Amino acid sequence: MGDCIYPFLHLAASTNDHRYTDAAVLLYRWMERTVSQEDGSWLNEPKKGAWKGTTVFSAIALAEALKHHGALLDAPLKQEMTARLKKSGDFIYNNFTIDYGNINYPITATYCLSLLGELLGEKRFREKGKELAHKAMSFITPKDKLLSGEGGPYYSKSPKGCLSVDLGYNVEESLPSLVLYAKLTNDEAVLQSVRELLSAHLAFMLPDGGWDNSWGTRNYKWTYWGSRTSDGCQPAYALMADSVPEFYKAALVNTQLLQTCTHDGLLHGGPHYFSHKAPVSLHHTFCHIKALATILDHGIPTPPRTFAKVTLPREQAYGSKYFEDIQTGLIAVGKFRGTVTAYDRDYKDFKGGHASGGALSMLWHEKAGIILAASMNEYQLYEAGNMQQDTDPLSICLTPRIALEEEGKIYMNIQDFGARMAIDDKDGEVTVLTSASLVDKDQQGPASGDIACTTTWRFSKDKITLRFKHNAPEQQGVRIIIPLISPATEEFRIIKPELAEISRMDLKVRVKADKPLNLLPMTGKRVFNYVPGLEAIPFYSNAGELEIVISIG
Numbered sequence: 001m002g003d004c005i006y007p008f009l010h011l012a013a014s015t016n017d018h019r020y021t022d023a024a025v026l027l028y029r030w031m032e033r034t035v036s037q038e039d040g041s042w043l044n045e046p047k048k049g050a051w052k053g054t055t056v057f058s059a060i061a062l063a064e065a066l067k068h069h070g071a072l073l074d075a076p077l078k079q080e081m082t083a084r085l086k087k088s089g090d091f092i093y094n095n096f097t098i099d100y101g102n103i104n105y106p107i108t109a110t111y112c113l114s115l116l117g118e119l120l121g122e123k124r125f126r127e128k129g130k131e132l133a134h135k136a137m138s139f140i141t142p143k144d145k146l147l148s149g150e151g152g153p154y155y156s157k158s159p160k161g162c163l164s165v166d167l168g169y170n171v172e173e174s175l176p177s178l179v180l181y182a183k184l185t186n187d188e189a190v191l192q193s194v195r196e197l198l199s200a201h202l203a204f205m206l207p208d209g210g211w212d213n214s215w216g217t218r219n220y221k222w223t224y225w226g227s228r229t230s231d232g233c234q235p236a237y238a239l240m241a242d243s244v245p246e247f248y249k250a251a252l253v254n255t256q257l258l259q260t261c262t263h264d265g266l267l268h269g270g271p272h273y274f275s276h277k278a279p280v281s282l283h284h285t286f287c288h289i290k291a292l293a294t295i296l297d298h299g300i301p302t303p304p305r306t307f308a309k310v311t312l313p314r315e316q317a318y319g320s321k322y323f324e325d326i327q328t329g330l331i332a333v334g335k336f337r338g339t340v341t342a343y344d345r346d347y348k349d350f351k352g353g354h355a356s357g358g359a360l361s362m363l364w365h366e367k368a369g370i371i372l373a374a375s376m377n378e379y380q381l382y383e384a385g386n387m388q389q390d391t392d393p394l395s396i397c398l399t400p401r402i403a404l405e406e407e408g409k410i411y412m413n414i415q416d417f418g419a420r421m422a423i424d425d426k427d428g429e430v431t432v433l434t435s436a437s438l439v440d441k442d443q444q445g446p447a448s449g450d451i452a453c454t455t456t457w458r459f460s461k462d463k464i465t466l467r468f469k470h471n472a473p474e475q476q477g478v479r480i481i482i483p484l485i486s487p488a489t490e491e492f493r494i495i496k497p498e499l500a501e502i503s504r505m506d507l508k509v510r511v512k513a514d515k516p517l518n519l520l521p522m523t524g525k526r527v528f529n530y531v532p533g534l535e536a537i538p539f540y541s542n543a544g545e546l547e548i549v550i551s552i553g
Contacts, residue, residue: 002031002042004286006061009069010293021072024065028081031058036084040091045385052091053101056108057231059088061290063115068297082120089116089125096128098135102218103149104230106132107174111181118184126185133181133190140193141165141325145200147174148325151217151347159417160327162345166216168227171201176235176291180298183239198240202250203323203330206337206364207315209253213532214361214374215328215341219354220382223269224370224532225257229283229386232258232291235298242301245310251295252303253312258288261533269388270533271370275487278528281388320425329423331430334461335366335552340432344417352378352441355399357416358434360457363464368504368552370485371464374399375529377415378441388530394523396483398536402453402470404438404478406446411438413453413470418443432457438470438478451478463551470544480546481520483536484511488525492537500539507552511539514547 005024012020035043041052062085070078089112096109110133117126139149141163151164175197182191204212211233213222221228234251241248261268267284268274304310314330314337322329326345331338339362347353353376355361361374375398381387401414413419419436438451445451453470472478484502486492486509492502497516502509511517517539520527526535 001282001286002027002035002058003061003290006065007286007289007293009065009072010297012072013069025073025077028062032084040087040089042088052095053105055088056092056096056105056112059085059092060108060112060115062088063112063119064294064297067115067119085116086120086122089113089120089122092116093125093128096132098132099154102151102169103136103139103147103154104169104173104177107136108177110136111177111184114181114184129181130185130187133178133187136178137190137193140197144323144325145196146170146323146325147197147201151345158344160342160344161324162326162343164217164345164347165326166218166227166347167201167204167211167213168216168222169218169230170197171211171233171236172226172230172291175201176231176233176294179236179239180294183298194236195240195244198236198247199244202237202246203313203321205250205254205312205314206362207253207312207366208364208369209250209255209257210364210370211254212339212362214339215326215343215354217345217347217354219374220347220350220376220380220531221386222532223284224271224373224534225254225261226288228269228281229287231294232288234291235294238295238300239298241303245304245307246312248301248303249307249310249312255292268533269530272487272526272528272535273533275489276524276526276528276535278530278533279388283386320423320430322423327421329421329432331423331432331459333428333430333459336459336461336464337364337366338362338457338459338464340421340423340434340457342417342419342421342434347382350380350382352376352380352415353382355414357412357414357419357436358421358432358455359399359401359414360432360455360466361399363550365552368507368509370534371509371550372400372482373485373532373534374414375531375534377412378410379529379531390530392523392528394521394527395529396481396520396527396538398483398485398527398529398534400466400482402438402455402468402478402480404446404451404472404476406448406477409440409446411440411446411451413438413455415439415441416443428461430459438472448476451476463549466548466550468546472544474542474544477542478544479540479542481538481540482511482517482548483527483538484509485534485536486526487535500537502537510551510553512549512551513541515541515543517541
């Protein structure tokens, strides 16, 4: 939270309100008293043995504060802070390599060391910053030009040829740092590469500014607008918008989404936190105000004269695009946008995280917004200090799926890393066919015997057709579960067992099945999942085969 020193001083300068200066000084004193270490690092949490890598973010925040607003501080304090920065720079210089932590750490160090080198006159800092930046270029995936390295093993591929990629950390942390490094040092080679990286990642932004990280290795931190403890995409996209108007629009619509998720001055961790009355984490707010202060101090490029001709990639109805490096397809037919994934890369030793198995991990509509969305397969506090406890015994995974609970274990098609997925794009329709097995998070089938299943997702201009099928006997208790995303503020009615309707603004979202649908129990009006912060109506069926048609009218 010490990163708030920077936005506090920015606000002090822009408002002439001394309380913000006082807050920055008090926070610095708290950091030095509570988490500062002799080796120059700051601990991530105020407890022994906590992670020290986040020193790189605190050092950037303190350096930006001194660079842009140091005149607000008295000379002895400014001198003290500068000396403390030198100690943190030494820690980063001595400890950070390209293999330190996940890729976001050495990449963030490229900007941190270059900034400290400029501020402190340390040539060796600048040299190491450049060295790390150029080594990071080898982490661009071969086919899709995405940034890898969010998880390990760093250098070896999965059985399907995938490396570790996480959209949230890339667009909100690593790419902004590369942009800031390249602009500070005038490194044209890195600047050209980062421009291509920004374009590649922009394929996953939804037209409302949401980042579709339904498939990423670290999606346990996914919030619809980004990632739970990173800083924001604005320093990447806004600061590179002088030559690419789509980047400006991306930064703008994401900032507008942050605004819609902000209540009483605090950024909530997803679109439905407020309607579900979920507790709010301050972490989202202090990270993202730091990112916004960064673009204000660095200078936002002039916006395009008109946005009429500026379109984001997913605003275009292009049919389908397949990303081989992450085994994920994007669908754009009519007003529908979808994501399907068979990505087979866990985050380190963490299992039961992101959806796979050919899951329909996102279904979005131009007017209706989010209709279906993945969550973690199993909500687990992999980083307990950076995630929120789920105390609702009735909360569930939000990903549409086929599932079996047997002897205390859950087996699902969306966990099958060996699933086969094919995308057929012709005649204005896109069909995704998947064959998978029900497996647990260790990729093992149930003791009672293997269960095969298939799913078919058909995207048409006016409707989406979902077909589920499995070969388990009825008495085994396999369920087809379809949580329809809907905040508690919306009215919905079950017209008959096979037909339900949700009222959304001036639209109707209709769900029509060929067999009766049931509802799983809920605490209140909806189930809720912290990843990515959405509420849903949990429909299910015990049938061995089910077809559902979703239409908007």
